[in-house]
Amino acid sequence: MRVAPSPTGDPHVGTAYVALFNRTHARQGGGQFLLRIDDTDRSRYQATSEDQIFHALEWLGLNWDEGPDKGGPHAPYRQSERLEHYQSLIERLMASGHSYRCFCTADRISKLREDQKANKQRLGYDGACREISAEDSERRARDGESHVIRLKVPNSGETVFKDRLRGEIRVSNAEIDDQVLIKTDGFPTYHLANVADDISFGITHVIRAEEWLISTPKHVLLYEALDEPLPTFVHVSLLRNADKSKISKRKNPVSLNWFRQEGYLPEALLNFLALMGWAPEDDNEVFDMETFEEQFRIEKLSTGAPIFDMTKLDWLNGMHIRKLPIDTLADRILSEGFGPEGESKERILEILPMMTERLTRLGEFTDKTSWFFQTPEPPTKEDLIPKKSDAETSLSALKAASEFFGSLASFQHDAIASGLDDLISQHGWKKPFLFMPLRFALTSRKDSPDLIEVIGALGAQKSVERIDRACEILRE
RNA sequence: GGCCCCAUCGUCUAGUCAGGUCUAGGACAUCAGGUUUUCAUCCUGAGAACAGGGGUUCGAAUCCCCUUGGGGUCACCA
Incomplete structure (x- = not known):
């Protein structure tokens, strides 16, 4: 099992969501959980993002067995460092006639798309370069003509695969586009790199977000072209905004950094995420990861569209705060930077026991206890006179x-x-x-x-x- | 728009695969009480859902079909 985030911005809550299920399932079956960095998009790459992904997942305790920072038998774990690997794979695909070079310009492609739109046709590549002879193709490539490599999708028939949650899914091959596998810059697209790596890493279960469901036929075609066995596909429902659209940063906090800064406990966030798509048998909805690992069954994941409503997260966070030993809580407050400036653990411990049931987020601690650590602004006269008194x-x-x-x-x-x-x-x-x-x-x-x-x-x-x-x- | 996926209280869900035990269970939230020096915690209670329509069946939340609704996807982004 693996999780494969892209270093393109803040570490995403969706990454944690998917990582949670992958990792838990891996641990249950004695399998390995790997972290792969999908950095094939040079234009969106952000150098600081990778480190943040590591830190965020570590904070959550979603540790991985193999990854770019840890190494492992399948190293390297960054796609940008696996280019030769994709190259050798594409040679196999070219040799077996499952892919072809496409010399079409971006211009022609966009015109094509406009025409298709105007004529209300299915959008997609028209396969013009399929007809180029092998010799011509070789020669033009040798001459340095800019090109991409596309998957040669069969013109007829259909591609069928099984999703563990949704059953058999069949898509007519006529609906599948000749997906670009290698870009003009020589980098692979997600589709190629993902399949190539999943094969060489020996990934048996691909648990990923539902948004990938529709491109899975392309991946299946790739596995078949390479004569490799299919992994078990599990497409987990997408986390949603209140309006049911796919969760986005405009409508929700999605950065794992944000949850940490607000003072959400990792165990609470994980608990909450687990509940977005899975339910314990015993009605005890406040649980730790150990319990989750005991009870989780991948096939019990729900197929609905969970709205990411943090109301319950707040409740869970309070519950987890109260479950923590007071000493541990004090350590957390301090190490996460929620303690008042310069105050010692001893001082915090003086006030903490009476505060636990009043905290929903660790970030509230300083404000709610400021009267203890310093002399507060004096109250107003009105404050001092209760209703019906004088x-x-x-x-x-x-x-x-x-x-x-x-x-x-x-x-x-x-x-x-x-x-x-x-x-x-x-x-x-x-x-x-x-x-x-x-x-x-x-x-x-x-x-x-x-x-x-x-x-x-x-x-x-x-x-x-x-x-x-x-x-x-x-x-x- | 084409294709694919999905559909139980406001929200997360149990129940759906193996139809009856479901006058649909739990949790959060809400509201009302209780405890109480405030807030909170805690306790008790209430309201709140099988999208609609057809079938199949003695019997359907559960199976089938249609409709509706929602979402995803249609990139040299992942």
Whole structure:
């Protein structure tokens, strides 16, 4: 099994999606999972992209057995480094009459296409250069005439293959274009390089996106021309935008870098991706990769068109955050750069236990805990006065609290709780009349962890300072 | 437009291959309650779907056909 991304931009979520199924299936059967870089398009090539692919897949834990960075028995794993290989293959194809040189200019091809469009004919190459004799073809090539090499698709009959998910697929050969195999620049197209490499890598299962389904007959023809056995084809449904079109960066975040930067956990993203096309038998939708490997069955992949709706991802991320040991979570926050500037793991650990159930993405950590790491902007007067209360009540509540905390010998959760309850009953306040001004005084925000824990985290001195500061604001 | 693929709650899906146990199950989201000092977590509950039409059959979400809808693809991009 393999995954074969192109280094043409940011590492794509679709790559991870397909890699997940390939890798999992490989591991289940004791097979190898390879990473191949499909870099035959020089014009779209981006030098930094390859490294990013490595890093993104490593981040996800979708590690490969063989690849450009690891080497392996089938090296090299970059298509741009396998040119001789394609050359020898094309010689076989030429010799057996399965391919031919085409000297048509780009100009002629585009005119041809326009005519076909105007006459509402099927779009495709008309096979003009098929008729050129072998001698002429050789000579013109030797003379340096620019040309491509095309696949000679039979004029009649049909090409049939089986897709593991969709059953038998038959396409009339008349519908299949004489696909370019070698471009003018001497580089192979995807179709040739992909088949050539899958053969020489010994790929037994081609699990890839549905968009390739329609070009699979071309690949089948190539396998047949080369007299090689067909792999098992599995075309997985395309991830979709909300409007059902194929997922795109204009309508969705698709860069794996983005998910990492937002603070999605790799285990959550993988879990989510797995759920886009597969369902566990036991209704337990929160699972790790180990469980997934045990349960996944390729034939249970669904054929629908999953809309990439991150609502569930957010929920899953929260679930995975809460499943992580607190120490590990702290490490993640730190290593992924979500910790507040210059803060130690010890400091983060002081606040983290009360934050886990309030985090959906790691990226929220700094903002939601800023009151702990630094003195926040003071709350406004309005903040300090809850609905149905007034400035006077808030002020006396805060003063009472200030005195209470000032006299505190040590932090004991239950003692503080009962102390505050006493204050409330003494004065006949509603609970929010004390707690809300206190919350704003201490954190300057309306959502926070349990207040008594907040006080414990802050310590009596800081707490009193902030309460006194809030009293000043109320007096203004 | 040609060709190919697909079609169950708003979303992800189970059930479809081996038709009855499906008054269609679960999850997310939504809404309503509960817990509660806020937010969140957690718990309980509610609403919410077999695209339509024909067949086949005692019986169809499940099989067949048509229609409709959606998507993909028609590059010297992958």
